[in-house]
Amino acid sequence: MATRSKSELSATVALIGNPNTGKSSLFNALSGGQARVGNYPGVTVEHKTARMQFGRDKQRIIELVDLPGTYSLSARSADEAVSVEVLSGEMPGVSRPDAVIVILDATNIERNLYLLSQVLELKIPTLVALNMWDRIEAEGISIDPNALSKSLGVPVVCTSASNRQGIPELHLALESLLESPTLGILASEKLASASFPEAFHRSVDELSQWFETQGVSLPRFQIERLLIDDAQGHSYRVIPKGRAHEIAERILESRKSLGAQGIAIPLFETRARYGWIKQQVAGVIERKPRDRKNTASDWIDRWLTHRWVGLLFFFLLMFFIFQSITRIADWPMQGIEFASGWLGDLVKGMLPPGPLESLLSDGIVAGVGSVLVFLPQIAILFFFIAILEDCGYMSRAAFMMDKFMSAIGMSGKSFLPLMSSFACAIPGIMATRTIENRRDRMVTLLIAPLMSCSARWPVYVLMVSAFVPNRTYLGGWVGLQGAVLFGMMCLGALVAIPVAWLLKRFVFPGEPSTFIMELSSYKWPSLRVVAMRVWERILAFLARAGSLIFLTSVLIWAAAYFPGDHSQLDRTVAQLRAEASQPSPDESKLESLETQVNQQRSELISQSYLGKAGHWIEPVVRPLGWDGKIGIAVLASFPAREVIVATLGTIYSLGADQDESSQGLVQQLRSATWPDGRAVYSLATACSIMVFFALCAQCVSTLVTIRRETNSWRWPIFSFVYMTSLAYIGAWIVYNIMSMW
Amino acid sequence: MVTTTLDDLREGQRGRVVEIQGSDSLSARLMEMGLIPGEVVEMLGQAPMGDPVEYLVVGYRLSLRRAEARRVWIERA
Numbered sequence: 001m002a003t004r005s006k007s008e009l010s011a012t013v014a015l016i017g018n019p020n021t022g023k024s025s026l027f028n029a030l031s032g033g034q035a036r037v038g039n040y041p042g043v044t045v046e047h048k049t050a051r052m053q054f055g056r057d058k059q060r061i062i063e064l065v066d067l068p069g070t071y072s073l074s075a076r077s078a079d080e081a082v083s084v085e086v087l088s089g090e091m092p093g094v095s096r097p098d099a100v101i102v103i104l105d106a107t108n109i110e111r112n113l114y115l116l117s118q119v120l121e122l123k124i125p126t127l128v129a130l131n132m133w134d135r136i137e138a139e140g141i142s143i144d145p146n147a148l149s150k151s152l153g154v155p156v157v158c159t160s161a162s163n164r165q166g167i168p169e170l171h172l173a174l175e176s177l178l179e180s181p182t183l184g185i186l187a188s189e190k191l192a193s194a195s196f197p198e199a200f201h202r203s204v205d206e207l208s209q210w211f212e213t214q215g216v217s218l219p220r221f222q223i224e225r226l227l228i229d230d231a232q233g234h235s236y237r238v239i240p241k242g243r244a245h246e247i248a249e250r251i252l253e254s255r256k257s258l259g260a261q262g263i264a265i266p267l268f269e270t271r272a273r274y275g276w277i278k279q280q281v282a283g284v285i286e287r288k289p290r291d292r293k294n295t296a297s298d299w300i301d302r303w304l305t306h307r308w309v310g311l312l313f314f315f316l317l318m319f320f321i322f323q324s325i326t327r328i329a330d331w332p333m334q335g336i337e338f339a340s341g342w343l344g345d346l347v348k349g350m351l352p353p354g355p356l357e358s359l360l361s362d363g364i365v366a367g368v369g370s371v372l373v374f375l376p377q378i379a380i381l382f383f384f385i386a387i388l389e390d391c392g393y394m395s396r397a398a399f400m401m402d403k404f405m406s407a408i409g410m411s412g413k414s415f416l417p418l419m420s421s422f423a424c425a426i427p428g429i430m431a432t433r434t435i436e437n438r439r440d441r442m443v444t445l446l447i448a449p450l451m452s453c454s455a456r457w458p459v460y461v462l463m464v465s466a467f468v469p470n471r472t473y474l475g476g477w478v479g480l481q482g483a484v485l486f487g488m489m490c491l492g493a494l495v496a497i498p499v500a501w502l503l504k505r506f507v508f509p510g511e512p513s514t515f516i517m518e519l520s521s522y523k524w525p526s527l528r529v530v531a532m533r534v535w536e537r538i539l540a541f542l543a544r545a546g547s548l549i550f551l552t553s554v555l556i557w558a559a560a561y562f563p564g565d566h567s568q569l570d571r572t573v574a575q576l577r578a579e580a581s582q583p584s585p586d587e588s589k590l591e592s593l594e595t596q597v598n599q600q601r602s603e604l605i606s607q608s609y610l611g612k613a614g615h616w617i618e619p620v621v622r623p624l625g626w627d628g629k630i631g632i633a634v635l636a637s638f639p640a641r642e643v644i645v646a647t648l649g650t651i652y653s654l655g656a657d658q659d660e661s662s663q664g665l666v667q668q669l670r671s672a673t674w675p676d677g678r679a680v681y682s683l684a685t686a687c688s689i690m691v692f693f694a695l696c697a698q699c700v701s702t703l704v705t706i707r708r709e710t711n712s713w714r715w716p717i718f719s720f721v722y723m724t725s726l727a728y729i730g731a732w733i734v735y736n737i738m739s740m741w
Numbered sequence: 742m743v744t745t746t747l748d749d750l751r752e753g754q755r756g757r758v759v760e761i762q763g764s765d766s767l768s769a770r771l772m773e774m775g776l777i778p779g780e781v782v783e784m785l786g787q788a789p790m791g792d793p794v795e796y797l798v799v800g801y802r803l804s805l806r807r808a809e810a811r812r813v814w815i816e817r818a
Contacts, residue, residue, distance in 0.1 A: 072773045076766050108801040111775045229769070265764060270772035274780075274799075287800065298785075301802075307789045399804050403790035406806075412793070514809055515793050516770055519802040 010060040011178050012095045014087060016119060017103030018112050019069035020395075020520040022131045025161035025529055026103055027066045030170065035066070046430070047094075054171055062174075065094060068433075071111070073118040075225040075235035079433065087122050088219050090238060099125040099177050099184065101170070106130045106158070107139045107521065109285060113277045114270075116152070117192040121221055125184035126154045127177050129170055133158040135523065140288035147284045154184045162526035192276035193224070197268060199261045203227065203254045210250060216240070226251055227258075228266050297522045304396055314400060321384045323482050329376040336376070340369025353573040355566070359557055367553025367646035377461075378454045379538055381423050386533040390525035394419070395517060402515050408497050409504030411435065411513045414444040418496075421451035422489070423537070425702045429709055437513040443503045445709060446719055449702050450492040450499065452694060455642040459693045460488045462645055466666040467686040491694045495726065552643045556636050559610040560651055569600040610651070624692065624728070625685040625735040627674060634692065641698035684738035688731040696727035743817050747776075748794065748810035750784035756815030757781050763812060775799035776813055 015030075017023045027035070031050030048066040053059075067086060068079035075081050082091070089096025102119050104112040109130075120126055130145060149156035157173045159166030177184050188194060204223050211218050218226075222236055226247075229235075239247060255265055304310050344361040351357035388394050394416055402412030413435045421428030428448045435441040452460075464481050471480040576593040579585050605611050613635070614628025621631040629651055637644035645665070652668040672680040697703065703716040710716075750756055758780045761768045775798045776782065783797040793806045 074769065074773070076769070108799075110799040111801060114773060114775075229766070266769040267761065267764070267772060267777075270769070270777050274775070274777050301795075302786065305786060305788060305795070311789045395804075399793060399795065400788050400790075402804075402806070403788060403792045412804075514767055514770070515804060515806045516767075516774060516809060517804045518774075519795060519804050521802075 011098040012063045014065045014097040014100045016067040021103050021105040022161045029161050029167045075229040081235040101127050103129045106132050106136050117273045125181035128156040130158045134160040142286045151280050153186045192273045195272045325380050332376040336373045353570040363557030366649040382534045382537040386530040387525045392520045392522045395519050409500045411515045421448040424453050425449040426705045429705045439508040439510045440513040447496040450496045452489045452492045458642045458645040463686040466669045553646050556647050560608050564604040564607045624731045625688045627680050638698050639700045688735035691734045692727045692731035695730050697723035746811045747813035748807040755783045755818045760814045
């Protein structure tokens with residue numbers, strides 16, 4: 001297929017809406033899911049775009065820009081300011097949208113119209129997607145879409161994005177809107193701002209003239225926002241940073257003079273807009289009076305947020321999820337393990353002994369394979385998270401946890417980012433954007449990496465399956481291994497509580513937080529949405545396994561292989577293989593060859609770069625109960641913690657006995673010994689490793705994300721230092737306490 | 742007609758918004774979410790630990806902490 005040139009790009013279309021309106025489903029349905037995600041320059045707001053083909057012969061290409069989910073276009077938050085700038089065509093790299101699709105939740109139309117009333121004032125051709133159309137009947141609502149379109153003065157299409165209804169109609173409506181844009185622009189006198197007080201308009205005129213004399217060209221809508229929102233004058237990028245203070249002074253002056261004229265800022269705006277909304281929906285929407293106690297959603301809600309039943313359900317659910325992950329994932333994990341072992345043997349059988357054979361089987365297959373094994377667990381965890389999010393339980397979890405979370409210095413809104421961090425801190429840290437309060441957001445963001453992310457699973461699972469006895473209690477329902485895993489899962493979260501308290505007390509003293517949140521209605525989770533999210537996560541994990549982990553595996557292999565003359569070893573291995581393939585191999589000869597191979601291997605690995613680093617690091621890690629090999633594996637896993645499994649896989653595969661290399665890593669760890677013959681790994685050592693991994697900041701991607709989200713290197717450095725110190729101290733304490741038994 | 746604040750409502754009780762106290766970003770956010778003078782608000786229930794509280798306002802469920810609900814003056818309906 002020929003690549004399309006940029007000149008064929010015929011239009012840019014923006015998509016905007018409240019949170020929980022099904023905006024991402026609609027974005028995926030419109031674009032086919034081929035999204036590109038980045039950040040807007042200079043701010044921490046996500047920039048998500050996709051190309052969609054359209055027209056009868058799919059000739060035209062439209063760039064679809066997904067704007068952050070917001071309730072309003074005020075200048076108070078970065079998300080909202082960016083949306084205004086994209087819609088006004090001021091965002092570098094995004095051309096001014098030729099049209100905007102405003103997505104409204106049909107079951108909650110009044111509040112959703114608030115955002116629309118603001119978008120209409122930007123005078124961009126506007127199209128309304130009335131989403132969740134399939135659910136209004138169950139909610140006892142009837143809406144006449146034609147009357148709504150007539151009343152609003154812009155085209156309205158009914159959609160149900162989660163099951164892809166109304167998408168062709170939306171395409172058609174967008175096409176005709178792009179052909180005749182005036183269909184989607186309202187006359188000024190029909191806008192909500194027409195009913196703003198005259199004095200306000202005059203004040204905006206004056207400010208506008210003042211901005212001109214200052215050489216700052218700012219659209220009228222943005223001047224209105226600055227005047228209403230009291231955003232200290234630095235919300236928009238066209239405002240020179242050095243002038244913000246001066247501009248804020250001038251705006252304050254206007255606010256004062258309006259106040260003196262009896263205009264209540266910001267009340268007059270919300271009042272005018274809700275007044276406008278009432279006019280728009282009069283005679284268009286009808287709500288059947290209903291006994292709210294009897295709707296299914298209310299009944300479910302009563303129990304799920306109940307004082308005891310709700311909390312009990314919440315904790316049982318969390319426990320169930322983590323138990324299922326260990327149990328359901330078992331079968332596919334064994335499959336992947338088997339496949340990786342088979343591939344390694346295949347490579348060994350096809351290639352003569354040498355660097356290439358060793359790189360492929362010991363480096364790449366052993367390294368990447370031992371990380372891939374955890375894909376089923378990650379998929380299952382994300383499957384549960386996606387279901388909880390999509391059915392509406394996540395916001396209830398935030399609601400129930402708020403009191404508890406606020407006691408430790410955060411809000412219930414911190415719950416979702418922290419819960420997501422149990423899968424991966426990166427989406428969790430990015431999700432802290434929904435927390436408006438800066439102090440809450442910073443504390444949440446800094447403790448998010450302490451949550452037990454899925455990359456820690458491989459370490460826990462490896463250590464637990466190797467060193468924790470497989471006992472079950474309560475008739476086989478509660479396994480000791482599962483319970484230890486659950487405990488490791490909770491450890492980071494428990495440590496996070498005092499850390500959050502300290503951060504709040506000493507690093508971010510300041511104003512209290514708020515908890516203004518919509519509790520969206522319960523619905524059946526859409527399989528498509530859930531599958532899409534799980535798939536995105538799997539791809540992201542595979543991309544990581546394919547790049548960072550692959551690279552580290554190769555580097556670690558090289559460090560363990562070089563320098564050193566392997567020619568003697570290769571000859572011995574070739575002899576051994578030749579002897580073993582004889583119809584009747586000489587047992588005693590085989591045995592002596594095997595002993596030679598083992599001796600040569602351990603000599604080579606102790607001469608290697610990795611072996612030398614191991615001797616150097618051993619005194620540092622000895623207090624934690626580790627030997628040099630563990631020290632090296634931990635050192636190598638600072639870029640990405642799951643690498644430790646691959647590293648251990650490579651180290652033990654290279655240095656292992658011929659017999660053992662065909663067994664799993666678990667067996668190799670169990671039989672590892674100190675030079676004096678004592679086993680390296682005891683339960684205390686295994687726990688010390690797990691605690692270290694639970695608390696340490698071993699993830700470059702997380703640190704980079706913190707840098708991006710806070711726009712400063714200060715916080716990633718802070719996170720790295722505090723977490724690594726915590727990990728070392730924690731591991732030391734655990735090792736010493738457990739060694740006393 | 743008794744004027745009180747939103748956090749005084751018990752489960753199932755309703756009130757009509759009279760005024761939002763203050764002119765800071767919190768009061769602006771409350772109003773954007775639909776708590777504007779004249780609207781009827783119903784208290785639906787509270788979280789297990791007594792806070793925050795769930796309200797029905799302009800046809801959807803809104804959660805507020807008691808401290809925030811205290812900013813909203815209502816008259817009981």
